[in-house]
Amino acid sequence: MPEKSKLLMKINDRVYVFAAWGVFLSLFHFIYHDFFPTARGTLGHDFGLALAGCTDGFIWFAKNGLFEVPWFTPSFCAGVPLFADPQSGYYSVPQWLSFIVDPLTAAYLTLLLFASLGYFGMYVLARRAFGLSLGWSIFAAALFFFNTFQPYRTILGEYGYHGLTLVPWLAWYLIRPADGVVHKVGFALLAGLIAAYWLQSGLPTLMVPGALGVGLVLLAYRLVQPWQRDLLARMMLAVAVSVVFSASKLMASLAFYGRFERTQYQLPGFADPWALIKTTLLALFWTSEAAARQAFASMVNVQWSVLPHEWAYGFTIAPLICLLAAFFLRRRDGAQGLRLTGARWPALAIVVLAFIPLVLMFYTPQFNTWLKQVPLIGATAWPMRWIVIYLAVLPLLFAMAAQYWTGNHWRFATASILILIGLQFVDLRLYYRDQPYNPGSLLAGYQRLAAGAAQAHRINFVGIKAATGNEGLYGSVDRNDVLVEGVSQAACYNPAFGYRLEKFPQGRLVLGDVMDEADGYLNIKNPACYVFPEENGCEPGDHFRVDQRAAAEAFVSYRPFPFAKSTKQRIADLVTMAGLAATTTFLLLVWPWLTWRRRRAVDR
Numbered sequence: 030m031p032e033k034s035k036l037l038m039k040i041n042d043r044v045y046v047f048a049a050w051g052v053f054l055s056l057f058h059f060i061y062h063d064f065f066p067t068a069r070g071t072l073g074h075d076f077g078l079a080l081a082g083c084t085d086g087f088i089w090f091a092k093n094g095l096f097e098v099p100w101f102t103p104s105f106c107a108g109v110p111l112f113a114d115p116q117s118g119y120y121s122v123p124q125w126l127s128f129i130v131d132p133l134t135a136a137y138l139t140l141l142l143f144a145s146l147g148y149f150g151m152y153v154l155a156r157r158a159f160g161l162s163l164g165w166s167i168f169a170a171a172l173f174f175f176n177t178f179q180p181y182r183t184i185l186g187e188y189g190y191h192g193l194t195l196v197p198w199l200a201w202y203l204i205r206p207a208d209g210v211v212h213k214v215g216f217a218l219l220a221g222l223i224a225a226y227w228l229q230s231g232l233p234t235l236m237v238p239g240a241l242g243v244g245l246v247l248l249a250y251r252l253v254q255p256w257q258r259d260l261l262a263r264m265m266l267a268v269a270v271s272v273v274f275s276a277s278k279l280m281a282s283l284a285f286y287g288r289f290e291r292t293q294y295q296l297p298g299f300a301d302p303w304a305l306i307k308t309t310l311l312a313l314f315w316t317s318e319a320a321a322r323q324a325f326a327s328m329v330n331v332q333w334s335v336l337p338h339e340w341a342y343g344f345t346i347a348p349l350i351c352l353l354a355a356f357f358l359r360r361r362d363g364a365q366g367l368r369l370t371g372a373r374w375p376a377l378a379i380v381v382l383a384f385i386p387l388v389l390m391f392y393t394p395q396f397n398t399w400l401k402q403v404p405l406i407g408a409t410a411w412p413m414r415w416i417v418i419y420l421a422v423l424p425l426l427f428a429m430a431a432q433y434w435t436g437n438h439w440r441f442a443t444a445s446i447l448i449l450i451g452l453q454f455v456d457l458r459l460y461y462r463d464q465p466y467n468p469g470s471l472l473a474g475y476q477r478l479a480a481g482a483a484q485a486h487r488i489n490f491v492g493i494k495a496a497t498g499n500e501g502l503y504g505s506v507d508r509n510d511v512l513v514e515g516v517s518q519a520a521c522y523n524p525a526f527g528y529r530l531e532k533f534p535q536g537r538l539v540l541g542d543v544m545d546e547a548d549g550y551l552n553i554k555n556p557a558c559y560v561f562p563e564e565n566g567c568e569p570g571d572h573f574r575v576d577q578r579a580a581a582e583a584f585v586s587y588r589p590f591p592f593a594k595s596t597k598q599r600i601a602d603l604v605t606m607a608g609l610a611a612t613t614t615f616l617l618l619v620w621p622w623l624t625w626r627r628r629r630a631v632d633r
Contacts, residue, residue: 065133068462075466078186079123082118084512087475089119092483092484102587105512106518109521110556115231115234116231121226122139143192144194145174150194150198152169154201155170159253160367162439164437168428169428172348172424173194177343178341178342184338189232191230192223198223206257215620218267220264220267222271224271229275233282239417241385246425270608274605274609281560284595297331297390298390299327299329305387314344314346314349321335321460330397338461339411339414385415431445486587488512491538491540494507517553536572543585544578550571561598564593
């Protein structure tokens with residue numbers, strides 16, 4: 030094909046892709062905008078943690094700038110680690126957006142941005158890596174774009190999971206064809222940066238499922254194309270980059286969580302295999318509320334209510350309708366628009382990996398006891414979250430099967446997309462419209478801080494915001510909001526210490542002024558003791574001593590204060606700083622320069 034014709038085809042494809050994205054984004058906004066907030070002015074219950082966390086990060090940024098690491102915060106539980114908390118996301122897009130706009134707007138913009146990134150990533154993967162037609166590539170991208178995992182989680186306030194929409198991009202950078210070592214290294218670095226972002230943005234609990242999701246995509250790719258010879262090298266470099274970029278946070282998080290392991294909760298599951306399969310299928314192809322009802326009737330060993338958003342992985346029934354119709358169309362025309370490599374072991378490996386979430390959700394007393402002893406799995410109370418490993422590979426497999434049976438049938442692909450769009454309006458989303466958190470006081474406080482009050486803001490008291498209803502102290506979803514009033518919530522909402530603060534070392538803490546003295550201690554905790562107790566001569570949960578008043582004053586004023594780090598932490602900090610400098614230099618200077626030199630040489 031002449032180069033001019035290839036260029037015109039490429040431009041034509043991009044017009045369709047961007048036009049489809051514009052339509053999808055408009056519909057997406059139409060569906061989800063009214064949840065931020067709902068008609069009652071409320072938000073999902075976990076916004077009580079997320080909005081307060083972003084406001085806390087804004088105060089730190091306003092006082093210290095971007096380059097001062099927020100090791101600790103006085104806003105919650107009379108002083109806790111921030112950077113060392115694996116679920117904190119100071120270095121994330123929603124947090125940085127909240128430096129410019131209010132945290133609720135930042136959450137919604139994050140939803141739109143990362144849903145769009147997921148759309149384009151899936152399209153590029155399907156079109157350029159898997160070789161699917163334009164129509165089926167857009168279909169795969171639409172399935173990924175409209176999947177309910179990210180929007181429903183964001184509606185509930187759990188937008189720390191937004192980074193999982195980057196799975197297609199991570200996989201693409203691992204398998205993207207590249208000429209020359211420089212490009213291969215550059216793509217591996219980009220893949221590693223995505224993995225590092227997962228950890229920095231507060232996604233520790235789903236790092237392993239996210240990696241398995243990438244693995245499933247790579248196995249699906251092997252069905253249609255041989256792997257690049259440098260795939261293993263790219264993967265190793267990507268892992269190294271992610272570890273280097275995350276070394277500082279990883280070391281601090283291990284030091285903190287190593288003293289507060291969350292293994293006290295029961296691991297729920299299904300004793301009936303059919304109920305397990307039925308619930309998973311409902312979660313993937315119907316509604317999260319329907320899956321939650323089935324789970325409520327079938328799960329055993331349940332300690333906490335497994336609410337609908339824990340089953341939000343839905344593609345709607347559209348891909349199943351498409352697959353069934355494609356199968357019957359195959360009988361008429363016998364078209365094959367996709368060539369397979371003939372390798373059977375990748376398909377077998379996909380099946381084996383696909384069983385992991387089902388195995389983790391299966392319950393027998395003996396098996397459950399063993400699972401509780403497995404690192405990472407034993408610390409979770411929500412094994413159904415491993416279903417995320419399907420979210421990137423299923424759109425690809427559906428589109429591959431449809432093209433294999435029907436060829437480049439763009440009318441059929443368009444009809445499938447229209448069915449998908451139509452089904453977006455079937456789900457009433459009643460659970461998501463009936464949420465309890467009222468963000469009024471927190472957002473008003475943020476506006477005061479953004480208008481200039483942040484510079485003088487200080488935590489003055491340790492207090493408790495009383496529950497407004499019959500939900501009890503720990504059920505009050507807005508209890509962290511008092512930080513904008515200069516109060517550190519004693520009974521804070523911080524999963525690091527357990528859902529009911531079971532492992533929070535209250536010690537000598539009392540309600541009152543943070544500078545009140547008693548037995549040589551102030552009424553504010555020294556958060557360095559949670560992470561580096563030996564180096565600072567204290568125990569986790571200890572308070573600032575009276576002779577540390579200056580450090581305590583800096584702390585409650587959101588300023589850095591002197592504390593000792595472990596030798597391992599200092600080394601990890603240096604590793605991260607060196608990796609940041611080296612990677613930035615390569616991506617912004619070395620790679621563009623070498624690429625320019627190569628193109629110049631070719632032109633000559």
